[in-house]
Amino acid sequence: MSERGKLYLIPTPLTDENVNEITDYNKSVVSALSHFIVEDEKTARRFIKRIKPEKDQSSLKIYLLNEHQYANSISETFNLLKAGTDIGLLSDAGCPGIADPGSDYITIAHTIGIRVxxxxxxxxxxxxxxxxxxNGQQFTFNGYLPRDSKARQQKISELEKQVMKSGITQIFMETPYRNQSILNDILSTCKNSTRLSIACNITSKNEFISTKEIGAWKKSTPDLNKKPCIFILGK
Amino acid sequence: MSERGKLYLIPTPLTDENVNEITDYNKSVVSALSHFIVEDEKTARRFIKRIKPEKDQSSLKIYLLNEHQYANSISETFNLLKAGTDIGLLSDAGCPGIADPGSDYITIAHTIGIRVxxxxxxxxxxxxxxxxxxNGQQFTFNGYLPRDSKARQQKISELEKQVMKSGITQIFMETPYRNQSILNDILSTCKNSTRLSIACNITSKNEFISTKEIGAWKKSTPDLNKKPCIFILGK
Structure with a gap:
């Protein structure tokens, strides 16, 4: 029996203009692969082109993770993996499987004994x-908070209480066009002495990261509209 | 007034033999810096030497994050930052401030308006x-579990219940020489149908990562003794 293929989980840049965070090792893995499972074909091809311009795009086999193509992608790509072909899994930005699709696919890989x-x-x-x-010794990533403003304020209040009680850092995010309203909810819900970190446009030229007490954020509130942000409450 | 210095948080390899995960951009940052805050001087100098062998080691100014030197390091390095010198913060392995020292230092940087x-x-x-x-949409890193076996089993049982109830992935670790006993505690405490991922010797040649049900782990239990591991309970 031939050796099975390996499934490489390949991070992609967080912003269009920045490939600085991609290592030469990752570039060499991308260079060696011809088969990719991706979230969006256009974004994936652009990424591969940016880090390996000399790669022949027409030779690439791209399989989609989206709901319409998922079943086909799974059966085809797992047959390839079983037969010895290495495959790369890319999400649109950041690390596959973390606040991003891909984990269901990785789960199946484990069940049939594919190396991840x-x-x-x-x-x-x-x-x-x-x-x-x-505190980076204990933290929770909560993903997206509820959309409804009342439920969201209640969730923010719960997270604040957890920080105070247990010291566990609480991380969350929002879709960029709702960032300003979630910031307003945080400022109106939390105590003035609670500390909030806002990390905005990370790894881009306009990166802005600052940690201050809520009272200080109230005095100087940044414009976060349509900018990708991570919010963190902590001690 | 001169522009203030910047504090760069610089990840280091997880294993001695592997500098693959360090980007050219990070190497160029290390290359440009002369001042470093570090966990251990010897480890830091070895890292800098491995990624920039041509760098003159005698020109480097190294400040220690450890408890004996911390107060001196803080006053000296913050004076330098205020005066416009850029400084790099390194921990021994992985990312500064995450399951690692450094966060107290970063906190002070924010309070005096240093860019991080x-x-x-x-x-x-x-x-x-x-x-x-x-699930990478919601997860908690719990750091180290209690040392006492009974308290630890109780904690493992709590984490398992949280996974079942909320679906929030639960991550934890142990010092390498106690990995085998924590694995025994997990196998004896959790239900056979609960899923456990073990990631061992990550990024090294002997990397081993596998996700299986507890029942399957019981049938084939790996030797984790003295190997750095991360344990994850999930759905």
Whole structure:
């Protein structure tokens, strides 16, 4: 029986203009692969082109992770993996499987004994946690908070209580066009002495990361509209 | 007034033999800096030498994050930052401030308005979460569990209940020489149908990452003794 293929989990840049966070090792893995499972074909091809312009795009086999194509992608790509072909899994930005699709696919890989190899790269969650200065020994990533403003304020209040009680850092995010309203909710819900870190446009030229007490944020509230942000409450 | 210095947070490799996960951008930052805040001087000098062999080691100014030197390091380095000198913060392995010292120092930087710039790099927590196939939309890193076996089993049981109830992935670790006993505690405490991911020796040649049900782990229990591991319970 031939050796099975490996599934490489390949991080992609957080912003269009920046491939600085991609290692030469990751570039060499991308260079060696012809088969990719991706979230969006156009974004994936652009990424591969940016880091390996000499690669022949017409030779690439691209399989989609989206709901319409998922079943086909699964059966075709797992047959390839079983037969010995290595495959790369890319999400649109950041690390596959973290606040991003891909984990269901990785789960199946484990159940049929495919080796899964995660590659290092940028994660807005981890970069913002590092830079926050908050407790990095215990933290929770909560993903997106409820959309309804009342339910969201209640959730923010719960997270604040958890920080105070347990010291566990609480990380969350929002779709960029709702950032200003979630910031307003945080400022109106939390105590003035609670500390909030805002990490905005991470790894781009306009990166802005700052940790201050809510009282200080109220005095000087940044414009976060349509800018990708991570919010962290911490001690 | 001169422009203030910037504080770069610089990830280091997870294993001695591997500098693959360090980007050219990070190497260029290290190359441009002369001042470093570090966990251990010897490890830091070895890292700088491995990625920039041509750098003159005698020109480097190294300040220690450890408890004996911390007060001196703080006053000297913040004076330098205020006067316009850029400084790099390194921990021994992985990302500064995440399951590692450094966050107190970063906190002070924020309070005096120093710009904090986190660089992308390897994190055993994130690599193992990516590769686990578990829910990456909501997760908690719990750090180290209690040392006492009874308290630890109770904690493992709590984490298992949280996974079942909320679907929030639960990540934890142990010092390498106690890995085998924590694995025994997990196998004896959790239900056979609960899923456990073990990520061991991440980014090294002997990397081993696998996600299986507890029942399957009981049938084939790996030797984790003295190997750095991350444990994850998930759905």
């Amino acid at each position: 190899i995660p590659l290092s790269g940028p994660s807005s969650i981890f970069l913002s946690l590092m830079a926050s200065g908050f | 710039i986190p660089l992308s790099g390897p994190s055993s927590i994130f690599l193992s979460l990516m590769a686990s196939g578990f």
